[in-house]
Amino acid sequence: MGGFLAWIGDPRIGRHLLRDEGEVVVDEVRHHWVSYLRPGFEGLVGLVLLVVSPFVHVNLAWAFLVAAFVLLLRGAWGVVREHRDRFVITNMRVFRVHGVLTQHLATMPLHRILDISVKKPLHGRVLGFGHFVFESAAQEQGLRDIRYVGRPDERDLAIQRVVQRSGLRGPRVPN
Structure with missing residues (x-):
């Protein structure tokens, strides 16, 4: 990996x-490290939704899981995008x-x-x-x-x- x-x-x-x-x-x-704040925050919110999802009613948990994975993916993509951008x-x-x-x-x-x-x-x-x-x-x-x-x-x-x-x-x- x-x-x-x-x-x-x-x-x-x-x-x-x-x-x-x-x-x-x-x-x-x-x-600069400031450019990582937005994707990092998105990933953090996704992580919180992932942790909270087992404690939500089962009919609503799937929405929390989908939102968590979307935010985690967006956050990871944003971090890689910022890291690969070089001048x-x-x-x-x-x-x-x-x-x-x-x-x-x-x-x-x-x-x-x-x-x-x-x-x-x-x-x-x-x-x-x-x-x-x-x-x-x-x-x-x-x-x-x-x-x-x-x-x-x-x-x-x-x-x-x-x-x-x-x-x-x-x-x-x-x-």
């Missing part, structure tokens, strides 16, 4: 790298891999990044997460909103450093 759980939980970032071109991972960003910063590009049964890969080369907005709602500032919004020259892009990023200011600086080191922005002018 450990092999299955490791397989289902690992999005295998390494297979998306251009190793023969010298691409290396600068940062692999997993979701990766490399020395050449940024990309996002997500999906459980089917996998979606969205890539943006560093030279296409025009602007990065970091949005930190009040509870995000308190708990240490934020959301990235990428702007590029493309009309349609699969890499626009990256939600629940832990330590967003550090991650933003890491992206800015990589872009600066790659020479895509002009040289720094000292004050």
Whole structure:
């Protein structure tokens, strides 16, 4: 069972790298723990319904069991979905891999990044997460909103450093 759980939980970032071109991972960003609260709560409610169901009238117990299994399944699916959703910063590009049964890969080369907005709602500032919004020259892009990023200011600086080191922005002018 450990092999299955490791397989289902690992999005295998390494297979998306251009190793023969010298691409290396600068940062692999997993979701902040806050993103697990909703699926965890659903699983907890499902567990409570499962425990309570033997004490309910037999004509109503089946509804409790069905609701419990649906909530447990939704909670487990949500946890795996959040765990497999990764945002990766490399020395050449940024990309996002997500999906459980089917996998979606969205890539943006560093030279296409025009602007990065970091949005930190009040509870995000308190708990240490934020959301990235990428702007590029493309009309349609699969890499626009990256939600629940832990330590967003550090991650933003890491992206800015990589872009600066790659020479895509002009040289720094000292004050």
